[in-house]
Amino acid sequence: MSELSIPPGLLPSDGRFGCGPSKVRQDAVRALADRAVSYLGTSHRQAGVRDVVKRVRQGLGELFLLPEGYEVMLGNGGTTAFWDAATFCLIEHKSQHVAFGEFSSKFARCVESAPHLDSPIVITAEPGTCAEPVARTDIDTYALTHNETSTGVTMPVRRPVDSSGHAAEGIVLVDATSGAGGLHVEPSEFDVYYFAPQKCFGSDGGLWLALVSRAAIERVERTARWTPPFLDLKIALENSRLDQTYNTPALATLFLLAEQVEWFNANGGLDFAASRSDRSAEILYGWAERSEFASPFVTKPDERSHVVATIDFDKSVDALAVASVLRTNGVIDVEPYRKLGRNQLRVAMFPAIESADIEALTGCIDWLVERI
Numbered sequence: 001m002s003e004l005s006i007p008p009g010l011l012p013s014d015g016r017f018g019c020g021p022s023k024v025r026q027d028a029v030r031a032l033a034d035r036a037v038s039y040l041g042t043s044h045r046q047a048g049v050r051d052v053v054k055r056v057r058q059g060l061g062e063l064f065l066l067p068e069g070y071e072v073m074l075g076n077g078g079t080t081a082f083w084d085a086a087t088f089c090l091i092e093h094k095s096q097h098v099a100f101g102e103f104s105s106k107f108a109r110c111v112e113s114a115p116h117l118d119s120p121i122v123i124t125a126e127p128g129t130c131a132e133p134v135a136r137t138d139i140d141t142y143a144l145t146h147n148e149t150s151t152g153v154t155m156p157v158r159r160p161v162d163s164s165g166h167a168a169e170g171i172v173l174v175d176a177t178s179g180a181g182g183l184h185v186e187p188s189e190f191d192v193y194y195f196a197p198q199k200c201f202g203s204d205g206g207l208w209l210a211l212v213s214r215a216a217i218e219r220v221e222r223t224a225r226w227t228p229p230f231l232d233l234k235i236a237l238e239n240s241r242l243d244q245t246y247n248t249p250a251l252a253t254l255f256l257l258a259e260q261v262e263w264f265n266a267n268g269g270l271d272f273a274a275s276r277s278d279r280s281a282e283i284l285y286g287w288a289e290r291s292e293f294a295s296p297f298v299t300k301p302d303e304r305s306h307v308v309a310t311i312d313f314d315k316s317v318d319a320l321a322v323a324s325v326l327r328t329n330g331v332i333d334v335e336p337y338r339k340l341g342r343n344q345l346r347v348a349m350f351p352a353i354e355s356a357d358i359e360a361l362t363g364c365i366d367w368l369v370e371r372i
């Protein structure tokens with residue numbers, strides 16, 4: 001079976017469909033190669049690298065149409081490090097989390113084990129669904145996740161309200177690691193929108209970025225507890241304002257990120273980027289709905305992510321076997337999220353991925369399923 005060789009005419013132009021690290025555009029890689037001698041291997045405290053950080057910070061401000069008072073911060077360690085930084089520097093006493101998959105639950109667990117914080121309120125939802133946060137007077141920080149990468153569920157980025165419709169007092173943190181740059185968002189609805197560059201931003205991992213409101217900056221400045229310097233957002237803020245990071249960043253990651261942000265901005269900004277993912281989602285979910293053996297895992301259409309699709313297969317088809325034959329044909333990383341334990345494939349539809357390639361992927365799956 002693994003000898004099945006998909007006809008070249010059916011194959012996508014690029015076989016990378018993984019959710020992170022994800023497809024990096026060849027144009028960006030070429031631009032990096034062209035600049036390599038004057039950029040790679042140079043000091044991150046000098047103009048050459050700081051200019052790239054500046055391009056990233058300004059470009060993100062433009063991409064998200066950040067209102068007055070919002071700033072772009074960055075630091076090393078990826079989103080996972082940012083969770084720890086938020087645990088020290090953003091949550092004052094008590095947070096509320098909507099946990100509807102592996103990633104949203106992980107941040108909640110970081111907070112649960114922090115001795116300096118009250119136990120958080122965790123609102124859970126079954127994998128494949130979402131839940132709503134609820135404004136409460138004892139909560140100072142709400143933790144949402146724009147796109148739950150483990151299940152392919154997207155949630156609206158909106159300030160929580162209480163039962164009489166009043167907006168929450170606390171700050172709203174949004175893990176947008178896999179959603180930022182591929183999903184629409186309204187900055188007035190968040191205080192911190194944080195992410196990493198290896199998903200929609202078609203770069204490499206190891207960095208975190210955060211779009212922060214004035215209220216979030218005030219929170220960082222006010223929170224005065226001992227914090228490991230690496231996780232101290234005050235230090236990160238000072239460095240970000242100088243277009244630097246606290247310690248040495250990966251220069252290639254920054255460069256590829258700047259290229260992607262500028263590619264988005266030059267073509268129409270977030271509307272352009274999100275519309276590419278929208279088109280891919282229409283193709284993939286449309287195919288799954290018409291298919292006799294596949295169906296979207298997420299039942300509510302408006303909770304189906306436009307950047308990460310999860311597609312269930314019926315018992316007659318072994319999804320892992322399909323993923324493995326795809327892999328031998330160079331179509332890779334569509335394996336399901338391991339801990340979810342379902343007979344399914346997970347497919348990234350980030351803006352760098354061509355919708356025509358998503359279409360080709362469905363053709364490859366149909367071709368294989370007839371033959372397996």
Ligand SMILES: *Cc1c(COP(=O)(O)O)cnc(C)c1O
Pocket residue numbers: 020077078079080081103104145147148149175176177178196205206207
């Ligand atoms: C990938 C991902 C993370 C982890 O990001 P790292 O940069 O690897 O720490 C966190 N949250 C979400 C929603 C993700 O998709």
